[in-house]
Amino acid sequence: MNKIAKALTIAGSDSGGGAGILADIKTFQELEVFGMSAITAITAQNTLGVQGVYPLSVEAVQQQIKSIGEDIGTDALKTGMLFSSEIIQVVAEQIKHYQWRNVVVDPVMIAKGGASLLQREAIEALKKDLLPLATVITPNIPEAELLTGITIKRLADRQKAAQYLWDLGVAHVVIKGGHGEGELVDLLFDGKEFTEYRSERIQTKNTHGTGCTFAAAVTAELAKGREVKEAVQVAKDFIQAAVENQIEVGHGHGPTNHWAYRREKMKKHR
Numbered sequence: 241m242n243k244i245a246k247a248l249t250i251a252g253s254d255s256g257g258g259a260g261i262l263a264d265i266k267t268f269q270e271l272e273v274f275g276m277s278a279i280t281a282i283t284a285q286n287t288l289g290v291q292g293v294y295p296l297s298v299e300a301v302q303q304q305i306k307s308i309g310e311d312i313g314t315d316a317l318k319t320g321m322l323f324s325s326e327i328i329q330v331v332a333e334q335i336k337h338y339q340w341r342n343v344v345v346d347p348v349m350i351a352k353g354g355a356s357l358l359q360r361e362a363i364e365a366l367k368k369d370l371l372p373l374a375t376v377i378t379p380n381i382p383e384a385e386l387l388t389g390i391t392i393k394r395l396a397d398r399q400k401a402a403q404y405l406w407d408l409g410v411a412h413v414v415i416k417g418g419h420g421e422g423e424l425v426d427l428l429f430d431g432k433e434f435t436e437y438r439s440e441r442i443q444t445k446n447t448h449g450t451g452c453t454f455a456a457a458v459t460a461e462l463a464k465g466r467e468v469k470e471a472v473q474v475a476k477d478f479i480q481a482a483v484e485n486q487i488e489v490g491h492g493h494g495p496t497n498h499w500a501y502r503r504e505k506m507k508k509h510r
């Protein structure tokens with residue numbers, strides 16, 4: 241039998257298929273990792289926005305994780321939309337209980353259209369209970385500002401915010417640069433040095449789910465045993481291909497192309 245890498249996503253469902261659990265599972269599959277999920281909330285969502293948020297009970301979240309922990313286990317896991325401090329606490333307890341490593345925390349707070357995906361008072365629980373367990377955290381600029389209280393205008397501000405998050409116990413901090421202008425830089429900090437991942441910024445409105453997809457790709461590569469620095473590079477290449485090779489879905493901010501990275505790789509090998 242083939243030994244395979246496994247990854248778990250603990251996140252919300254996006255009915256429109258572009259973000260959340262849906263983006264994560266598609267990304268895991270593309271990177272040849274066996275994907276599993278624990279759903280925290282169901283969102284009624286499309287490319288125009290979020291029409292409804294329906295959180296699941298804490299018990300439902302706990303039981304899904306337990307079902308995986310008691311049988312299958314996982315090589316890496318990612319958290320996305322966690323919605324409440326109660327869900328955050330249960331997730332943190334179970335990560336500790338099963339001694340899971342390779343924990344990627346995407347601190348999802350607000351959908352691009354402005355809908356809240358994390359209750360405001362849950363930010364403290366995220367910082368206190370979950371961040372000390374994180375191998376990697378992947379905030380975008382507004383999320384990094386909310387977590388640190390630092391206003392981010394330049395790269396130096398991002399470096400300060402990364403240091404702040406590292407001091408909370410996160411092993412690696414990636415502050416993404418999607419929210420900005422000009423050349424796109426995602427910044428990694430491991431407590432000692434900063435690594436910049438640069439790419440061309442694609443002019444498009446179809447960036448729904450980019451954050452979820454990026455963090456899922458990091459998680460998949462960690463599940464396969466890659467070091468964080470390399471996993472972030474694969475994730476960067478994966479999201480660049482996904483944004484660049486646009487697909488037509490919906491009438492608003494469309495999703496990215498999850499199969500583009502594999503197609504590009506296949507072309508190169510031909």
Ligand SMILES: Nc1ncnc2c1ncn2[C@@H]1O[C@H](COP(=O)(O)OP(=O)(O)O)[C@@H](O)[C@H]1O
Binds near residue numbers: 379380449479
């Ligand atoms: N226009 C774009 N062109 C290329 N890559 C992008 C673009 N927008 C975002 N990305 C990439 O997608 C990932 C998510 O970025 P960001 O928009 O900052 O986060 P979020 O989706 O969480 O708001 C990052 O790796 C970023 O480099």
Ligand SMILES: Cc1ncc(COP(=O)(O)O)c(N)n1
Binds near residue numbers: 260320350449451
């Ligand atoms: C269920 C769910 N989870 C996360 C996001 C954030 O998506 P993005 O990756 O565009 O920041 C979303 N819109 N919906």
